[in-house]
Amino acid sequence: MFELSPQDWTAVALSLRVAAVSTLFALPFGIAIAALLARGSFWGKSLLDAVVHMPLVLPPVATGYLLLISLGRKAPLGAFLADYCGIVFSFRWTGAALACGIMAFPLMVRAIRLSIEAIDRRLEDAAATLGANSGWTFVTVTLPLALPGIIAGMMLAFARALGEFGATITFVSNIPGETQTISAAIYTLIQVPGGDSDALKLVIISIVICFAALLASEWLARRATARLHGV
Amino acid sequence: MAGTACNGTPARGIAMLVVQVEKRLGEFFSLKVSLTSESRATALFGASGAGKTSLINMIAGLLKPDHGRIELDGEVLFDDLRYVDVPTSQRRIGYVFQEGRLFPHFSVRRNLDYGRWMSGHAPDSAAFNHVVELLDIGHLLDRRPGKLSGGERQRVAVGRALLMRPRLLLLDEPLASLDAGRKRDILPYLERLRDNAQVPMIYVSHNAAEVKRIASRVVCLEAGRVRIAGGPELLDAAQADMLA
Numbered sequence: 001m002f003e004l005s006p007q008d009w010t011a012v013a014l015s016l017r018v019a020a021v022s023t024l025f026a027l028p029f030g031i032a033i034a035a036l037l038a039r040g041s042f043w044g045k046s047l048l049d050a051v052v053h054m055p056l057v058l059p060p061v062a063t064g065y066l067l068l069i070s071l072g073r074k075a076p077l078g079a080f081l082a083d084y085c086g087i088v089f090s091f092r093w094t095g096a097a098l099a100c101g102i103m104a105f106p107l108m109v110r111a112i113r114l115s116i117e118a119i120d121r122r123l124e125d126a127a128a129t130l131g132a133n134s135g136w137t138f139v140t141v142t143l144p145l146a147l148p149g150i151i152a153g154m155m156l157a158f159a160r161a162l163g164e165f166g167a168t169i170t171f172v173s174n175i176p177g178e179t180q181t182i183s184a185a186i187y188t189l190i191q192v193p194g195g196d197s198d199a200l201k202l203v204i205i206s207i208v209i210c211f212a213a214l215l216a217s218e219w220l221a222r223r224a225t226a227r228l229h230g231v
Numbered sequence: 232m233a234g235t236a237c238n239g240t241p242a243r244g245i246a247m248l249v250v251q252v253e254k255r256l257g258e259f260f261s262l263k264v265s266l267t268s269e270s271r272a273t274a275l276f277g278a279s280g281a282g283k284t285s286l287i288n289m290i291a292g293l294l295k296p297d298h299g300r301i302e303l304d305g306e307v308l309f310d311d312l313r314y315v316d317v318p319t320s321q322r323r324i325g326y327v328f329q330e331g332r333l334f335p336h337f338s339v340r341r342n343l344d345y346g347r348w349m350s351g352h353a354p355d356s357a358a359f360n361h362v363v364e365l366l367d368i369g370h371l372l373d374r375r376p377g378k379l380s381g382g383e384r385q386r387v388a389v390g391r392a393l394l395m396r397p398r399l400l401l402l403d404e405p406l407a408s409l410d411a412g413r414k415r416d417i418l419p420y421l422e423r424l425r426d427n428a429q430v431p432m433i434y435v436s437h438n439a440a441e442v443k444r445i446a447s448r449v450v451c452l453e454a455g456r457v458r459i460a461g462g463p464e465l466l467d468a469a470q471a472d473m474l475a
Contacts, residue, residue, distance in 0.1 A: 122332055125293050128319040129326040130346040130395050137320075140345075144336045228336045229377045 004201055010177050011185035012205055018093060018181055019161035022101035023154050026108055030153060034112035035138065055167075056106040064170025067099055071171075095172035096179045100161035107160050108153040115149020116142060145228060148221040155217030159210055182206050248399065248433075252289055252299035252309075262286060262455040268433065272425045274446030275435045276466065281452040283435045284329075287401045290433070291326050292319035303399060320349075325397030325430070329404045331388040333376035339387050340372040346395025362390045365427060366420055382413040386420060393428060400432040406441060414441070421445055439466045 004012075036042075037049055055063050071078040071089045081087045089095035119142060127137040143150075165183040172179040174188060186202045189195035248268040255261045262282040275283045288294035290301060292308065295316065301309040303324070308317045325346075333342050343362070347354065363369050366386040376384060385405050392400055405421070406414045418441065425432065425445060436442050442449060443463050450460040459465060 120332075122328070122330075123334060125319070126326070126328060126332040126334075127345070127349075128293070129291055129322075129324065130391065131320050131323070131349040132345075133318070133320045136349055140349075141334060229375065 002201060004205075005198065007176055007180075008185060008198060008202060011180050011182050011202070014093060014096075014177075014179075015162055015181040015183075016209070018097045018100055019158050021094075022097040022104060022161045023108075023157045025097070026101040026105055026157055027150075027154060030105060030108040030112055030157070031143075031150065034109045034116055034153075035142070037109070038113045038116035039142075052109050053106045055103050060103060060164070060166025061170050063102060064099060064167035067095070067102070067167065067171040071095070071098075089172070091172050091175060091179060093172075093178055096164075096168045096181060097161075099167040099171045100164045101157075103164050103167050104157035104160035108157040111153030111156055112146060112149050115146040115152070118149075119145045147224045147228065151217055151221045151224060155213055158213055162206065162209060162213075247302075247304050248290070248431075249300070249302040250286070250290060252286070252296035252301065254285065254289065254294070254296045254298075256282070256285055256455070260455060264452070264455070264457055266450055266457055266460065268431075268448065268450070270448040271431050272446045273431075273433050273448045273450060274442040274463075275433060275452060276437065276439070276442050276449050277452035277458075278437055282455040283437075283452055284403055286452070287326075287403060287433060287435055290399075291324050291401055292317065292322050323350075323395070323398050325392030325395055325400040327385070327388050327392050327400070327402045327405050329407050331376070331384040331408075333379075333384060333387055333391070335376050337375075338372065339368065339374050339376065339379070342376065342387060343368075343372075343391050343394050345391060350395065352396075358396075359394065362393050362428075365423055366390045380413075381409050382417055385409065385417060389420070389424065393424070393430065397430055400428075400430045401435070402432060403435045404437070406436075406438070418444055442466060 033048070033052060037045065037052075068090070069075055071081070073079060073082060073088070073090050078088075078090060081089070087094070089098050123141055123145070124137050127141045128134075132140060162181075163183060164181070165187070168179065168181060169184055169187075174180050174184045176185075180188070182202055182205065186199045186206075189199035189202070250267075251265045253261070253263045260282075262285055264282070264286055275286065277283055285294055289296050289309070296309060296311065298311050299309070300307065300311075303322075306317075307313070307315050308322055309315060333339075334345065337345065343359065344354075363372070366389060368383065368386050368390055371379060371383055371387065376387070379387065385408075389402075389405065402421075406417060409417065421434075422444065424430075434442065434445050443466055446463055448461070449463050449465050451458045451465065
């Protein structure tokens with residue numbers, strides 16, 4: 001009963017790849033920006049905060065369009081990256097990953113920032129008196145204590161990336177096998193007569209994936225918390 | 232200039248500490264303290280809110296004075312006129328906090344070892360065992376701080392500060408969070424520390440009985456100023472005064 005066309009399987013596999021890659025690539029930036037917003041005090045902090053949150057409030061299609069006009073093949077930046085670095089985003093799955101990463105970024109930063117803000121700064125002071133400079137303090141104290149929040153942030157970003165539609169389809173279109181993710185495949189299927197049952201199957205698959213991701217992150221976060229407190 | 236200070240062996244546990252600082256800490260409160268300490272165990276004594284913790288935070292580098300100068304064994308740690316402000320991590324001043332502040336994600340062993348790890352010294356099992364024995368914490372090494380009692384936690388905190396090989400040890404009311412019975416249990420360890428560990432200490436407390444047992448010199452703080460300084464016998468007079 002549950003048979004999917006090869007094209008649909010491709011969409012599922014591509015979605016997982018795009019979501020995983022975008023989450024992993026966003027992570028170091030997410031941690032850095034979250035730490036900066038949680039601990040830093042500098043001119044333009046609220047501006048940075050606003051910029052990071054933009055994708056959350058801007059229509060996804062607008063974000064996708066901005067990507068298209070800045071990173072498309074004919075745009076200066078896109079042409080530069082293609083010619084000198086060999087990196088092409090437009091109409092490639094890498095572009096889908098970039099769009100998903102940007103859309104998911106605010107959620108990731110928010111979760112990590114909250115968990116860093118919740119850490120007792122006095123522990124960081126204690127590390128300093130023991131000879132740890134700020135970099136080591138961050139790596140040995142702040143980061144491990146923020147781990148549950150980092151896991152939550154990764155999970156949110158992964159789920160958001162799986163569901164991304166507007167920015168992706170605007171930026172990299174809907175090319176089967178290259179940029180057609182689950183969301184785009186569902187959209188395509190319900191446009192054609194008789195595609196409903198296949199669309200429903202993809203919907204069920206998305207539910208299963210998201211549910212599994214939620215349970216896994218819940219379990220990981222609980223384990224991390226328990227480990228931190230030595231239970 | 233910091234030659235003697237850096238090899239970790241100031242003369243037989245006596246540190247020459249010169250502090251002369253000013254700091255506004257609020258609209259109606261300012262700290263203006265000038266003191267020299269040249270004894271093995273100096274107590275900073277005073278009521279809560281007298282500025283004791285602020286003062287040792289400045290010595291440790293956790294709080295920046297508005298003006299002044301802090302010098303330890305001839306090395307200038309802070310001097311606003313010469314733009315010197317050695318970061319906390321490079322001061323090599325051990326600090327035992329009121330609430331211990333052990334790292335919850337490390338075992339007791341890793342907590343004790345943290346200072347050595349961060350300073351990049353080779354492991355020194357003799358020093359480690361000596362401190363573990365001195366504080367009687369050998370049976371706790373594999374536990375997490377979350378599973379320790381208040382008294383055990385403070386002993387581990389003292390051990391952690393000692394094992395970074397400090398030039399000076401600051402203790403901020405290390406017994407304040409403990410009940411009377413626990414205090415009696417820990418005081419002997421602190422006396423052993425003073426007599427054996429060869430690290431000069433500054434002991435912050437508002438408890439005269441504790442101070443009399445630990446300190447050989449007492450500095451009384453009141454409302455951000457040094458009121459009087461001298462031997463522990465001062466306390467009897469100071470207490471009588473406070474009651475009056």
